[in-house]
Amino acid sequence: MFRPPGQCPACGEWVPRGAVACDDCGACDRSGWKSERAVYDGLDLPDEDFDYNEFVEREFGQEKTGPRVSREIFWRWVAAIVLAVMILGYIMSAF
Structure with a gap:
């Protein structure tokens, strides 16, 4: 069984x-220091069918400019x- 320090038996690093x-x-004791048995779940990476523009539209919707204009x-x-x-204060103090 591999114990650090040393070269990884899976990739050599x-x-x-x-x-x-x-x-x-990412090889470890639980995976037996073998990269082909390592489990990479939970990364939450999008799949090939992921549509970024549709995601942004769904999450953020259209920008509302009404309140922003009134604040400006x-x-x-x-x-x-x-x-x-x-300016009035400066003029009054000058006299």
């Missing part, structure tokens, strides 16, 4: 002391009022 699996191929107008008005108050 160096496995450091205390490692529970090979960093390169609101902050423009706030900036204009603050600027007007600053």
Whole structure:
């Protein structure tokens, strides 16, 4: 039975002391240090039929610009009022 440190019996990469699996191929004690018996489940990778555009549309939908426009107008008005108050304050302090 293989015990680190040493070369991985599955892929030949160096496995450091205390490692529970090979960093390169994922072989470990449970898989018997054989890469063909290693199980790679739970990766949640999309299959060949995955449609990225359909996924984005389903998850995020159409962008709603209504509230964003009203917020933008609101902050423009706030900036204009603050600027007007600053100009009036400067003019009043000059006299």
